[in-house]
Amino acid sequence: MRVILVGFGVVGQSFAKLLLSRSADLYSQHGIKPRIVACVDNRGSAVSPAGLDLERLLAAKKAKGTVGAYEKKSAKFDPLQVIENVEAEVVIECTPTDLSTGEPGTSHIISAMRTGKNVISINKGPLALAFPSLIELANYNGVMFRFSGTVGGGTPILEFAKRCLKGDRIISFQGILNGTTNYILSKMEEGLTYQSALLDAKEKGYAEAKPELDTDGYDAAAKLVIMANWIMGMKVTMKDVARTGISEVSVADVEKAQSRGNAIKLIAACDSRRLEVKPTPVSKKDPICVNGTLNAVTFSSEHSGSQTIIGRGAGGMETASAVLRDLIEIRDTIFER
Amino acid sequence: MRVILVGFGVVGQSFAKLLLSRSADLYSQHGIKPRIVACVDNRGSAVSPAGLDLERLLAAKKAKGTVGAYEKKSAKFDPLQVIENVEAEVVIECTPTDLSTGEPGTSHIISAMRTGKNVISINKGPLALAFPSLIELANYNGVMFRFSGTVGGGTPILEFAKRCLKGDRIISFQGILNGTTNYILSKMEEGLTYQSALLDAKEKGYAEAKPELDTDGYDAAAKLVIMANWIMGMKVTMKDVARTGISEVSVADVEKAQSRGNAIKLIAACDSRRLEVKPTPVSKKDPICVNGTLNAVTFSSEHSGSQTIIGRGAGGMETASAVLRDLIEIRDTIFER
Numbered sequence: 001m002r003v004i005l006v007g008f009g010v011v012g013q014s015f016a017k018l019l020l021s022r023s024a025d026l027y028s029q030h031g032i033k034p035r036i037v038a039c040v041d042n043r044g045s046a047v048s049p050a051g052l053d054l055e056r057l058l059a060a061k062k063a064k065g066t067v068g069a070y071e072k073k074s075a076k077f078d079p080l081q082v083i084e085n086v087e088a089e090v091v092i093e094c095t096p097t098d099l100s101t102g103e104p105g106t107s108h109i110i111s112a113m114r115t116g117k118n119v120i121s122i123n124k125g126p127l128a129l130a131f132p133s134l135i136e137l138a139n140y141n142g143v144m145f146r147f148s149g150t151v152g153g154g155t156p157i158l159e160f161a162k163r164c165l166k167g168d169r170i171i172s173f174q175g176i177l178n179g180t181t182n183y184i185l186s187k188m189e190e191g192l193t194y195q196s197a198l199l200d201a202k203e204k205g206y207a208e209a210k211p212e213l214d215t216d217g218y219d220a221a222a223k224l225v226i227m228a229n230w231i232m233g234m235k236v237t238m239k240d241v242a243r244t245g246i247s248e249v250s251v252a253d254v255e256k257a258q259s260r261g262n263a264i265k266l267i268a269a270c271d272s273r274r275l276e277v278k279p280t281p282v283s284k285k286d287p288i289c290v291n292g293t294l295n296a297v298t299f300s301s302e303h304s305g306s307q308t309i310i311g312r313g314a315g316g317m318e319t320a321s322a323v324l325r326d327l328i329e330i331r332d333t334i335f336e337r
Numbered sequence: 338m339r340v341i342l343v344g345f346g347v348v349g350q351s352f353a354k355l356l357l358s359r360s361a362d363l364y365s366q367h368g369i370k371p372r373i374v375a376c377v378d379n380r381g382s383a384v385s386p387a388g389l390d391l392e393r394l395l396a397a398k399k400a401k402g403t404v405g406a407y408e409k410k411s412a413k414f415d416p417l418q419v420i421e422n423v424e425a426e427v428v429i430e431c432t433p434t435d436l437s438t439g440e441p442g443t444s445h446i447i448s449a450m451r452t453g454k455n456v457i458s459i460n461k462g463p464l465a466l467a468f469p470s471l472i473e474l475a476n477y478n479g480v481m482f483r484f485s486g487t488v489g490g491g492t493p494i495l496e497f498a499k500r501c502l503k504g505d506r507i508i509s510f511q512g513i514l515n516g517t518t519n520y521i522l523s524k525m526e527e528g529l530t531y532q533s534a535l536l537d538a539k540e541k542g543y544a545e546a547k548p549e550l551d552t553d554g555y556d557a558a559a560k561l562v563i564m565a566n567w568i569m570g571m572k573v574t575m576k577d578v579a580r581t582g583i584s585e586v587s588v589a590d591v592e593k594a595q596s597r598g599n600a601i602k603l604i605a606a607c608d609s610r611r612l613e614v615k616p617t618p619v620s621k622k623d624p625i626c627v628n629g630t631l632n633a634v635t636f637s638s639e640h641s642g643s644q645t646i647i648g649r650g651a652g653g654m655e656t657a658s659a660v661l662r663d664l665i666e667i668r669d670t671i672f673e674r
């Protein structure tokens with residue numbers, strides 16, 4: 001199975017390491033032998049139809065900061081040209097998420113689908129801004145489109161809803177979809193102000209220098225959009241989400257909630273009437289009320305009741321494991337055809 | 338799809354009601370049209386190759402206490418003869434669990450498999466006592482054997498582990514697998530003694546008159562055996578579980594745990610070294626530390642980290658929804674062949 005890896009940051013590199021450590025086992029247990037035939041990052045590319053040497057690829061990235069250093073003489077840098085012209089069954093899109101433009105991910109995905117390649121995306125941007133049309137494009141071109149790693153990191157939230165609750169009807173779901181804001185709110189529970197909790201999150205590496213993507217609820221909203229489309233069959237994008245971030249949550253709000261046995265959480269909720277991200281008091285006895293950087297989602301179904309799934313919502317190796325699950329699923333489906 | 342329903346208690350009746358309410362939708366969404374061609378309870382049976390009228394079946398059970406009252410003139414009562422001789426694709430075994438003998442469930446399942454019928458069991462007895470040999474028998478006869486409802490009621494714990502974590506390796510799991518004992522321990526947290534908490538559980542209908550199946554940890558051990566076989570590929574039965582119940586848990590134990598930020602939970606744990614059910618202090622911050630009748634299981638995988646799944650572990654309609662999931666899976670697999 002030939003794979004083009006677009007983007008070689010934390011998740012891309014973790015995926016390469018995962019393949020290195022699991023190759024024998026993947027073949028014996030799943031009959032899958034992935035070959036990375038091309039890898040593109042923001043400065044260069046490496047191409048080898050026989051499969052790149054992953055240890056050399058990781059070493060090149062580490063030494064020179066780009067996979068362009070894989071060969072002594074690097075080719076002209078043109079990601080779309082690589083995606084379109086290199087023969088492969090699957091393109092893995094893991095460039096950084098941009099929730100304003102969706103680029104460069106959206107162009108990469110469109111190029112891949114147009115040239116008949118299945119796509120795995122861990123980039124939330126294209127999905128948050130154009131989910132319905134990307135699904136249509138995939139169907140039109142007869143390719144598969146998977147994105148398990150966009151929600152919950154390694155925690156299989158999307159698969160749980162789609163596969164484990166087959167035969168039942170999910171009526172609504174709600175959850176904590178962003179670890180950074182949950183960490184900040186957990187610290188506020190312990191007595192910190194919003195500003196000092198944010199600073200602590202930055203020091204620990206949980207929050208970015210510009211933390212608005214998390215704190216204003218954009219990241220949670222993007223994940224909510226992906227879930228609403230994929231699980232509930234809605235056709236929605238970012239603009240359909242009523243979004244409130246956590247920057248206005250005060251120590252007084254937290255204390256008031258505490259006095260009632262609650263904690264304030266940034267809850268993303270979806271049912272037939274609403275699509276919403278906002279700080280909400282949640283009972284501490286509710287399984288969804290998790291602390292630190294954990295994510296949690298509760299699904300309510302017509303017959304099988306309510307179920308909650310909890311796990312870390314991020315992490316390079318965890319997210320890489322979600323990419324591998326998608327790859328196995330694509331391989332199994334191609335094989336069945 | 339022709340189904341023989343063996344056992345017509347709470348879950349069996351809920352399943353009949355579920356089929357009644359969902360028939361149109363099951364056909365349009367899953368292409369499945371289940372026909373109950375025979376139903377057996379502990380006193381009689383009803384058979385109709387064209388499919389029993391489920392409303393009439395439920396009414397007969399309600400009025401006379403047995404499905405034998407479905408026809409004016411009931412046939413001679415012989416469950417094994419019905420299972421073997423009535424033509425059907427699937428036998429659903431939902432007679433009561435007996436963890437000493439496994440009967441009558443085990444005989445029913447063996448008869449069904451021998452005559453080439455796929456089997457869905459919600460009866461834990463046969464699985465807890467003879468999992469490895471039942472799986473062998475199913476393979477030998479080329480039939481499918483599913484039992485989603487035996488663990489977690491409607492909460493898809495088995496499916497989660499088998500399907501959502503594909504491509505990864507589950508290293509260990511631990512969980513609260515019995516709602517009754519969790520209810521009792523939760524009440525002891527609130528200050529009740531073991532005896533008064535047990536009495537309260539009986540009054541609420543959570544504990545049986547003879548509660549030892551739950552309180553001595555047999556029910557949790559049975560579920561642990563099913564999970565160890567199915568998820569971890571072990572070949573174990575009840576006798577391989579080191580089992581301690583909750584009847585020796587004292588108010589002092591609970592208070593000591595509380596003073597350290599813990600709660601005592603009846604934890605069923607499985608890794609490469611142990612298969613164990615015993616009261617264990619768990620941090621209240623651990624997602625597994627749920628209260629009331631909830632069940633919770635944490636799976637630890639090699640790459641995707643730890644994930645916890647939480648839900649009600651019982652309930653007639655919830656468990657019936659698990660049977661329906663199994664039925665859809667069997668149908669999809671037969672169809673693919």
